[in-house]
Amino acid sequence: MAKQIDVPIPHGTALGLIEDGLKEGVNRNMIAQFLMETMDKESIAMMIMLLQLKEEYVPIIPGDYVMFHSKTGWFADNIDIDVMIDLGLCVNNHYFGRVPQRDSYGNDINRFSTRLDIEFMTYNEDKTLIYKKERIDRTACEVIPADSIPYFQLHVERGEDL
Numbered sequence: 001m002a003k004q005i006d007v008p009i010p011h012g013t014a015l016g017l018i019e020d021g022l023k024e025g026v027n028r029n030m031i032a033q034f035l036m037e038t039m040d041k042e043s044i045a046m047m048i049m050l051l052q053l054k055e056e057y058v059p060i061i062p063g064d065y066v067m068f069h070s071k072t073g074w075f076a077d078n079i080d081i082d083v084m085i086d087l088g089l090c091v092n093n094h095y096f097g098r099v100p101q102r103d104s105y106g107n108d109i110n111r112f113s114t115r116l117d118i119e120f121m122t123y124n125e126d127k128t129l130i131y132k133k134e135r136i137d138r139t140a141c142e143v144i145p146a147d148s149i150p151y152f153q154l155h156v157e158r159g160e161d162l
């Protein structure tokens with residue numbers, strides 16, 4: 001069962017990673033300390049992730065479709081993967097979801113959150129598509145075009161409305 005875990009890093013390591021990402025200057029260390037003391041854990045984690053990325057960060061926006069590996073979605077442990085494959089909701093152990101317009105609390109989606117609300121594409125007892133609200137790590141999600149999701153391809157080929 002894949003569950004979300006926290007991997008703590010020492011304060012000094014986090015401080016060093018943030019400091020390394022800042023522009024050289026007389027107050028570089030003080031700015032890094034200020035950020036460490038004033039940001040919450042989620043913001044610190046996101047800043048470190050942004051500083052360590054080798055490619056440009058593309059924020060996820062409401063309406064985006066995402067793909068993620070089945071092992072990163074602990075909420076999918078009780079889902080029959082064969083049914084997901086048959087319905088076009090799973091490919092190569094990857095599931096799909098959509099980023100909602102609002103989070104679980106009714107707030108705008110935070111483009112820089114390390115955790116992301118998604119509408120997980122799954123099925124009900126009639127084996128028809130439903131969207132189920134879940135949370136997942138931002139880094140586990142890859143933005144994809146909707147027409148690359150087999151479920152949509154199957155229904156378009158059949159001439160069905162989505």
